[in-house]
Amino acid sequence: KKGGFAHYMLKEIFEQPQAFYETIRAGISDAVQEMIRDAEEITLVACGTSYHTALIFKYLAEPLCRIPVRVELGSEFKYYPPPLRGLVIAVTQSGETADTIAALKMAKAHNCPTLAITNVQGSTVTRIADTTLMMRAGPEISVAATKSYIAQLAALMEIVNVRCDGKYDDLLQHAHLAIGEVLLQEMQGAVALCREAEHVFFVGRGPFYPVSMEGALKMKEISYVHAEGYAAGELKHGPFALLTPETPVVAICPPGSTYGVMISNIKEMKARRAPIIALGKKGDTELAEIVDIFIPIPDSDPMVQVLTTSVALQLLSYHTACALARDVDKPRNLAKSVTVE
Ligand code: M6R
Numbered sequence: 001k002k003g004g005f006a007h008y009m010l011k012e013i014f015e016q017p018q019a020f021y022e023t024i025r026a027g028i029s030d031a032v033q034e035m036i037r038d039a040e041e042i043t044l045v046a047c048g049t050s051y052h053t054a055l056i057f058k059y060l061a062e063p064l065c066r067i068p069v070r071v072e073l074g075s076e077f078k079y080y081p082p083p084l085r086g087l088v089i090a091v092t093q094s095g096e097t098a099d100t101i102a103a104l105k106m107a108k109a110h111n112c113p114t115l116a117i118t119n120v121q122g123s124t125v126t127r128i129a130d131t132t133l134m135m136r137a138g139p140e141i142s143v144a145a146t147k148s149y150i151a152q153l154a155a156l157m158e159i160v161n162v163r164c165d166g167k168y169d170d171l172l173q174h175a176h177l178a179i180g181e182v183l184l185q186e187m188q189g190a191v192a193l194c195r196e197a198e199h200v201f202f203v204g205r206g207p208f209y210p211v212s213m214e215g216a217l218k219m220k221e222i223s224y225v226h227a228e229g230y231a232a233g234e235l236k237h238g239p240f241a242l243l244t245p246e247t248p249v250v251a252i253c254p255p256g257s258t259y260g261v262m263i264s265n266i267k268e269m270k271a272r273r274a275p276i277i278a279l280g281k282k283g284d285t286e287l288a289e290i291v292d293i294f295i296p297i298p299d300s301d302p303m304v305q306v307l308t309t310s311v312a313l314q315l316l317s318y319h320t321a322c323a324l325a326r327d328v329d330k331p332r333n334l335a336k337s338v339t340v341e
Helices: 008-014 016-026 030-038 048-065 098-109 124-128 147-163 169-182 188-196 208-223 232-237 259-271 285-290 302-323
Strands: 042-046 069-073 087-091 114-118 131-134 199-204 226-231 249-252 276-281 293-297
Touching (some): 008 016, 030 147, 048 302, 098 124, 131 147, 188 208, 188 293, 199 208, 208 249, 208 302, 249 302, 259 285, 293 302
Parallel strands (some): 042 069, 042 087, 199 249, 249 276
16 A cells, blocks of 8 residues: 555655646636635634645745735634634645634634635535635545645645736646655755754745744654754744754755845854755755755745755655654654544
């Protein structure tokens, strides 16, 4: 059943080009498109990895589509409800996460139009929301969300595309190819640093900040190495005190508007003797020369880099967990779907 892979997680990581492509190919129904075009603001509710894809959506949609987006944790929403206006989207792979369902019910009670993004046909959210946008990841067995994360991003990027009148059609049709290019990236040097560490920081800016949060969540979840995802500019507001030669920092540093400031952040962290693992554009010698380990990522549009850097971080956690002989597909204390609040 694992198709020759050592774990379901690795199999599911390798199924990501297909999960992304199939979700894009399935498109968005006219009813959902209309809902998206009519929205004056959007609130997303989600937990865990799905919360991170929702945050990535905010970083993409606000500047590209000029629409206000708020992102709320399902687990907080019910007890501290924000003023509710506009379209509410519940993002949940399983469609069964109790906190996300509770938030969705509140949105309905406030007469907000509601949309569910899920991977499971007929799941509870599909019965509550006004309408559903299905992800096409196929069944995900490993507790760690990987291909469902990528398929969620496909669905959310489609929403950005609808709001931008199809401007990203071509990019989304081809993004799976770049995802495929990262799958065979070797991780030995980075794993050697992470497996010995007690703490690892993941940092990025813009959409790469939630990508770093997801990288840290994966690291904690399957390797049991403590990790924190941080906005790169925030480290100097406290966490710098924790930097030591034993505390690796994984820095996401693609080309673009934040490249220069990321390079100075990396130099500051190096000055505090933290080993740096950097993800950057293939062939970026300026970056490769100042860091301890360089992980090359294909050069592409920032939206595609969100996907490729995420996949590289999944592989880093996976190989670290294997090196530490963890139970990769069934990490301790965790369940695939969390059906209690
Ligand atoms: O099914 P959901 O997307 O609602 O699940 C939410 C979280 O429980 C889930 O994403 C969890 O964080 C993952 N296991 C992380 O890999």
